[in-house]
Each structure stands twice: as structure tokens, then as C-alpha cells.
Amino acid sequence: MSKVVTSGKTVEEAVTQGLSQLGVSRERVSIHIVSQPSKGFLGLIGVKAAKVELSLLPDPVHQPVETAETLPLDPIISEAPLEQLKSQSGQDPYEEAVQFVTDVATSMGLDVKVEVQHAKDSTTLHIFGPDLGLMIGRRGQTLDSLQYLANIVANRNSSSYIRLVLDAENFRERRRKTLEDLADRLAGRVIRTRKEVVLEPMSPQERKVIHFSLQDHPQVKTYSKGEEPNRRVVITLK
Template structure:
């Protein structure tokens, strides 16, 4: 499925429904607003919902490369036509605006490209539970895909946060699964990003006693753990 048409009370709600159907984030699609919502006569008759069309951007898999590239500065000339250089320059500029001198290591793999950030005081760029890092990752993807002719998937990491966070979430999943089994009551987790929800689902997908599902709308969508 490469495109969907979705409706909602607002354009935002319609877009979120379409993203849920495609199972992707907004940076993976183009959005065409087919119709704006209207309240109709006296706000009661002829109510029309917003309607949008979401088209999935083509995805390109970066070729594996040997080694990595370290960048402490990137010129505008180097950015021209290079989506990865554009993303690196964005991160470096953000770091300097935060008073941080950082370096970025670009690592290509079969599935994605990871930008590893190195430098002092990276807690500022990671943020609480990685929220700042997630926001920067989202923006870095937008910056890169504005330059690229095909969709690129970029992961942003700092101080190996992604792996440490994944381990923390997997331990949390095991612990809460045990609580559900003991109490026979479902557990609703705090709102998480799609990537973090995926970790919880993957950890418990083969569990013999509990199951997981998500509920709610972005950005307040939550994982629920319950008995099978």
C-alpha cells in the first residue's frame, strides 16, 4: 500500500489516521489536503470532515561501506546534493547553537544510516528519556530528505543512548509483564514514540501469557500490556 485517503474532524486527525494505516511517521509521506473540514449550517447540518491523501515516499537502502566518516565541520558546498552532509551540518549547527562543539560519525549499514554524535555534555542533546534526541532525529530526516531524491532513513545516536534505552525498555517490559501476571490487571505505559513502542511489542510478542497493543492518538499513544 503506497497511498491512503483518510478523514477526520481536523486535518491533523485525518493525517494521523492515514499514518496509522500506513504504519509510518509523517516524514515518510507527502500529504495532499483534499478537503478542509466544515461545520455546516448552524454547526449542525451538513458537517464535513477533513479529507487527506497520504502518499508513501520511495525508500532507498544505503549501500554498506567500510569504515566511517568523522566530521567536525561541513561547508555549504559539501552539503550541495549530499543528504547525509546536510543532516550532519544540521546537527553541528544545532550543537553550536546550544554551546556544544560536537563531532558526527556517519555510519552506513544495510538497513539505515546512523549519525553518532560525540562530544562533552551530550545530555543536553539527548534530553529526558531521549526526547530531544528523537526531535533532532525527526528534523535531521526532514533536512536530509529535502536534498535526497529518494527516502532516506537516518538514526541519530549519542553516547550509545539508543542501545542503552532499548535495554531499559526490554527490562521494563519483562517487569511489567510479571506484574500483569501476578495482578491479573492490564498495565498502561506512559506515552512513547513509535520506535520505543516497537521495542516493547517486540520483546513481548512471543510471550505465552501476556500480549501488547497500542491505544490513543499521537503523540500520546501508549502501549498496553494485558493477559492473553
């Protein structure tokens, strides 16, 4: 099977299903968006599924075995030049996302500033302002939900699929460090007790941090089990 067409509530969900069916990582396929999810309540939540077509790229000379999950740790944008990433309505999708985040903050009684940072393989919307704990939420859950909606806003009229990450008060880096410390601590527990440890449900990006932190550990290994949104990382002896 060299090509699949899959559907999902979001483009990302459809892509993830396609990667699972093909059994490959994102780097091994080209992605064509057949249709975006239709707009529903407040023009944000799709009532019609997104549809994507994934085609396998030619095999490289050597393809290493993937030990971590296939989803990338950090959201990436498409390889199209930034100047080509204009929505069908002529608006910049990044500006639409920034406006959305600003409007949500205003509705929460917060005065924020949002800056867009483009890197080689990622685009981050940095949120600045007082009382950002309200936008971050417990363990970043509010920030993750806002990020999900910002991606829908950016892509609902975009001619090329883009992915955004939202950050506030450097939360993403602090959370990553916390997860890396957690992974090291739990690996030590597994070695001492000789019993596997099952972590609490995490997002794909956070699970990726755990997998990467321990992928070269000499005594333990990791894998994920369960279905979203209750998928968990398991740390066990090799």
C-alpha cells in the first residue's frame, strides 16, 4: 500500500490515522489536503470531517527503525515558502491566528501581546502579558486547547497546511524540562523495583518528550498504550 486517504475531525487527526495505516513516520510521506473540516459553531469546530491523502515517498538507502512515536515533538509548518502561505480569502493565516488568540484573551479580561516567531521547522506564537496562568491552565491544558483552536483558525482558509505552537511565559520549555526530570526519576524507580510504570495520559507531544528522554537508556525502554485522549507512556525494563 503506497497511498491512503483518511478522514478525521481535524487535518492532524486524519494525518495521524494515515501514518498509522501506512506504518511510517511523517518524514516518509507527502501530504495532500483533500478537504478542510467545515466550519460549525462559531466558525471553529468542524462538522464535516477533514480528508487527506498520504503518499509514500521513495525508500531511502537506509531507513532506521523508529522507536518513538511518529508525531513530531514540535509543530512544523509546510515546506512551502512563507510568502505562499496565504489564505484563500487573501488574509495571512498567522495574522488570523494572532487575532483569534488576542480576542480570546480579551474575552478572559486579559491584555496580551502576541508575537510570531518563524524558525526553520516551526512557527511559535509567543503570548506576553500579566496573569497568563489563566491562559496556560493546569499542566498547560488550557494552552493546548487554545493551540488546537488557533490551528483550526489558521488552516480553515489556508491554501497550504500549517501547524502552530502557542507558548506563554516560556511554559513549553519549562514543561519539557519537568517531563525529562520525571522520565529520569521514573526510570530509576523501574530499575529499583523491577516493575513497569504507567504514566498519566499525555498529549502526543508530551509523550514524545518521555520517549526521547529514555530512548538511549541502557536499562529501560518505553512504549505507548491506549487510545486518545487517554493514551499513556509505559516505562519498563529492557
